[in-house]
Amino acid sequence: MSWEVVIGLETHVQLKTQAKIFSGAATAFGAEPNRQACAIDIALPGVLPVLNRAAVVCAIKFGLAVGGHIAPRSVFARKNYFYPDLPKGYQISQYETPVISGGRIVFTLGEQEKTVRLIRAHLEEDAGKSLHEDFHGKTGIDLNRAGTPLLEVVSEPDMRSASEAVAFAKALHALVVWLGICDGNMQEGSFRIDANVSVRRPGEPLGTRREIKNLNSFRFLQQAIEYEVGWQIAELEEGRAIEQTTVLFDPASGVTRAMRSKEEAHDYRYFPDPDLLPLEISPAWIAQIAAEMPELPDAMRTRFMHAYGLPAYDAGVLTSSLALARFFEQTVAAAGAANAKAVANWIMGEVAARLNREEKTIEACPLTPNQLASLIRRIADGTLSSKLAKQVFEALWMGEGENADAIIEARGWKQVSDTTLIEPLLEEAIARNPKSVEEFRAGKEKALNALVGQVMKASGGRANPQQVAELLRKKLSG
Amino acid sequence: MSLTHSEVVRIAHLARIAITPAEAETMRRELERILAFVGELDKADTTGIEPMAHAIDVVQRLRADEITECDRRDEFLALAPDTEAGLYLVPKVIE
Incomplete structure (x- = not known):
């Protein structure tokens, strides 16, 4: 008899603000230890947190994008636990009334369209960092990250395989970057995933879950879930029970291991934070933000198919990031809509391959949309053969001319039709x-x-x- | 409302307060009296009244997203019992 895998993800999305969620200290990554930790962040007595408007705007944008309910009134709560990188002894989070509830993420896995429902998304502050390398037998604490705004996005346990979980996480990542609410930098911890994993016999109630903490790459997410599923099935088939616990994934060995028993840590004794008043979000404020929202990837994908006659695959690839979609649209605007398919081919072909080879993203593309359009126009009107076009592309890439015409002129590469x-x-x-x-x-x-x-x-x-x-x-x- | 001895021990542990069994018993009695005092509120009829999250009925003011705090690390580090390389040092944390 087979096993069914059940996965839900909790993702910490670091919000792209200048200042922290409850203080005016900077959030920039990479500062020297404790240089961006102010009196509020390090919890000196007598300080008062004041909520950063930009963090709320990020949450509203997310709520609008996933079709969630944006609470007209939500409350901040204290989540109490002791850890040296949490100087107050509690984390300010949201508990009973999160800012966003419900909503969904739709994505494709292979040819199939999948939907994962969201339970909630709430605002909270990040903790500091513990540095465990040896300081004369002590641990070092850097509180620069303390107070950095996070949106914790909690999904329903709607995923049934590691690949599905990864596809969902990628779609969520693409969306928050698209919305401009997160820089998406996973190495710097801007997008961290906890995976709740359990297995059961099909049709039976949910099995006991174990939570894999703090996965900061899609590859680790995949590996950790695959290992964890194998481990749980082996345990159950040996007749042992799964104990609810938190585990860490060790990328070096590829295994998950139990961190601490959750029974006790579970008692966070949440209560409304008396330092903060309820957060009110008016319909007018939501409407104003809705009017400023970028077109969402789904809508843009459909528009690309209808307006430019692109196949679904092309439209999907070109809307995988807002920067790529904008590059495409700007190139089409300069090259003419009749050349849209050619533009798509060049971007997904030569441009993508070249960027890949140089480990660059579209934002760092040395070729401008206008330059690419100049090249495509000269192919379309027969001035350039496809072989010469590749050489002109190369020259433009290397910055050897202002546009295709300049390069054709300078090198006498005009296609001979006389x-x-x-x-x-x-x-x-x-x-x-x-x-x-x-x-x-x-x-x-x-x-x-x-x-x-x-x-x-x-x-x-x-x-x-x-x-x-x-x-x-x-x-x-x- | 009554509290058991083991509940008091557990609450103390969660709050990282070290107490002896004798102290736990004193605390248990004191906490019971506090709970009884607060329990008076249960007598009020709150049917149809929306719970409040704060004693003051006003809403949260929001701050602009601006960096207003300068670096005062040296002053703050000077308050800590042990520091090194710009870090606060604490007893070894073992996970």
Whole structure:
């Protein structure tokens, strides 16, 4: 009998604000230890937290994007536990009334469309960092991260495999980056995932779950879940019970191991934080933010298919990030809508391959949309053969010209379509390849290609192969 | 409302307060009296009244997203019992 895997994710999305959620200290990554930890962040007595408006705006944008309910009134609560990187002895979070409840993320896995429902998304502050390398047998505490705004997004246990969990996490990541509410930098901890994993026999109630903490890459998420599922099934098949607990994934060994028993840590003794008043969000404020929202990836994908006649696959790839979608639209605007498919091909082909090779993202693309459009226009009007187009692309990439025209001009790469210039090349090719000529005349179509190839070579790639083929055909059958 | 001895021990542990069994018994009696005092509120009829999250019926003011705090690390570190390389040092945390 088979096992069914059940996965729910809790994702900590670090919000892209200048200042912290309850203080005016900076959030920038990479500062020297404790240089961005003010009196509020380190919990000196007598300080008072005041909520950062920008963090609330981020939460509203997210709520709108996932179709969740944005609470007109939500409350901050103290989550009490002791840990040295939490100087107050509690984390300010939201408990009974989160700012966002419900909503869903729709994504594709292979050819299938999947929906994962969200339970809630709440605002909270991040903790500091413990540095466990040895300081004379002590632990070092850096509180720069303390008070950094987070949106914790909690999904329903709607995922049934590691691949599904990864696809959901990627879709969520793409969305928060798209909305501009998170920088998405996973190495710097801007997007951290906890995975709740359990297994059960199909149709039976949920099994006991174990929570894998703090996964900061999609690859680790996949590996950790796969290991955990294997481990749980083995335990159950050996007749042992799963104990609810928190586990850590060790990337070096690829295994998960229990961290601490959750029974006790579970008692967070939440209560409303008397330092903060209820957060009110008016319908007018929501409407104002809704009006400023970028077009969402789903809507844009559909529009690309209808407005530019792109296949679903192309539209999906081009809307995988807002920067890529904008690059595409700007190129199409300059190249003309009739060239949209060619633009898509170039971006998904040459441009993507080149960016990949140089480990760059589209934001760092040395080629501008206008430059790419200039190239595509010259292919469309027959000035450039596809072979020359690749060389012009290369030159533009290396910054060797302002646009395609400048490069064509400077190198004399204009495609030769003047028949008086091509004529001698045709004669030469015919004279030198009597065998191909004979074969073609005997009805072997392929023999013509060899002749076209000769002419193209002699022209330095500047002749138009279609035109050459046509002229040759006329000559040989004449 | 009555409290058991083991509940008091558990609450003390969660709050990281070390108490002896004798102290636990004193605390148990004192806490019971506090709970009884607060329990007076249960007598009020709150049917149809929306619970409040704060004693003052006003809403949260929001701050602009601006950096208003400067670096005062040296002053803050000077308050701590042990520091090194800009870090606060605490007894070894073992996970």
